[in-house]
Amino acid sequence: MTSPGRSPNRDTISNLSEFLPEILVSIAKLCTSIHDYISFRGVCRSFRSAATLENFDREWTGRLPWLMLVSRGRIKEEESKEILDRNYTRVADLVDLFEKKTYKIANFPPLDRSMYPSSKGWILCFSSADIYLTHPVWRIRIYLPGLETFPPETDESPISISKIVLSDSPAVKTDLLVMVIWGEKNQLGFCRPGDDSWTVMDSSEVPFCDIIYHKRKLYAVDSESRVVECDVHGKNPVQLRQVFSMPPARDDVDPSPPHGTYYLVESLGEILIVDRQTYSVETVLFKVYGFDLMDGCTDRRKEIRDLGNRALFVGSNSSFSVDLSKRDGVKRSNGPNCIYFTDHSVRTNGLDNGVFCLSDMKTELYRHKYPQLIFIYK
Numbered sequence: 001m002t003s004p005g006r007s008p009n010r011d012t013i014s015n016l017s018e019f020l021p022e023i024l025v026s027i028a029k030l031c032t033s034i035h036d037y038i039s040f041r042g043v044c045r046s047f048r049s050a051a052t053l054e055n056f057d058r059e060w061t062g063r064l065p066w067l068m069l070v071s072r073g074r075i076k077e078e079e080s081k082e083i084l085d086r087n088y089t090r091v092a093d094l095v096d097l098f099e100k101k102t103y104k105i106a107n108f109p110p111l112d113r114s115m116y117p118s119s120k121g122w123i124l125c126f127s128s129a130d131i132y133l134t135h136p137v138w139r140i141r142i143y144l145p146g147l148e149t150f151p152p153e154t155d156e157s158p159i160s161i162s163k164i165v166l167s168d169s170p171a172v173k174t175d176l177l178v179m180v181i182w183g184e185k186n187q188l189g190f191c192r193p194g195d196d197s198w199t200v201m202d203s204s205e206v207p208f209c210d211i212i213y214h215k216r217k218l219y220a221v222d223s224e225s226r227v228v229e230c231d232v233h234g235k236n237p238v239q240l241r242q243v244f245s246m247p248p249a250r251d252d253v254d255p256s257p258p259h260g261t262y263y264l265v266e267s268l269g270e271i272l273i274v275d276r277q278t279y280s281v282e283t284v285l286f287k288v289y290g291f292d293l294m295d296g297c298t299d300r301r302k303e304i305r306d307l308g309n310r311a312l313f314v315g316s317n318s319s320f321s322v323d324l325s326k327r328d329g330v331k332r333s334n335g336p337n338c339i340y341f342t343d344h345s346v347r348t349n350g351l352d353n354g355v356f357c358l359s360d361m362k363t364e365l366y367r368h369k370y371p372q373l374i375f376i377y378k
Helices: 010-016 021-028 034-041 045-050
Strands: 066-070 074-078 081-084 091-096 101-106 122-126 131-134 141-144 161-166 178-182 187-191 208-214 217-222 226-230 241-245 259-267 270-279 282-290 310-314 320-323 338-341 354-357 362-365 372-376
Touching (some): 122 161, 161 208, 178 208, 187 208, 208 259, 270 310, 282 354, 282 362
Antiparallel strands (some): 066 091, 066 372, 074 081, 122 131, 131 141, 226 241, 310 320, 354 362
């Protein structure tokens, strides 16, 4: 046996590689986090062959998301000067928030984008000719219809996708639906892997801010805090129906700042509206509201200030909540009743990331050298 504190020698690794494949698969299925998966996968080639997506990709309650930090490729031109080199290898750091560990991933695709929308741990990537879903650990690619299959914009600007949400994990062999916010006017669309083109939903005069997949329906919130519903599996999957509209704020009670955005987050089976308020390039305040999908109305004064043991995560990723009740020793900097946020616009360039605590209504900003930071959950 290997002595404690020593690395396994070649004989030990050779013995480990002789395990029967079915035994290795059984062990791989016991992994309870990506940290366990990476450690298991790094033992030897036999272990790596058993650490497949199908043997690991499952829901884990109480699990903290990871952060993925994508750096721009830079090379030194002189001792005190760096320049951007688009052909240089980019490095993505995967940060385990709970274990306080970082793993580096080289050659993360693609190399020519600054925004990486994500959902359920999968990231939407672009190249000059392709658009696809990939995972930062498994590196599997699921190709989607090209951006040119969207209707052309009136100003002939390049088509972009700012938000994505998946109906399920791509590892589950079901009717996977990919829903997005696309274009300069932030409209809605969807596709399935294998489709020839994207399907565009009914247009809206008001741009959308966020989308969520809830009980087999798509919900979207626009910049005026109105929520629409779409039965994407029904007979008319492009029809939008308004189900909620938050009344405008009274200036003498709740004056609105000049800038802000809205998110939809599912928590304990209900949908919450998260109001993110910013001045210049910094987030200064969050407010959380609940609403009833059945009655179609609510009151801005019905504000949620206590999330219990849950925490919310918003940004360029699809929004989600996590139950932290089983996390022993969790402190304020990574604890419940907080909202964790990352940049929601390329113009903030890594300056607007942090955590907002609902208990004391205070914000902690984290500035970093990375142009893009993403929450990876699942």
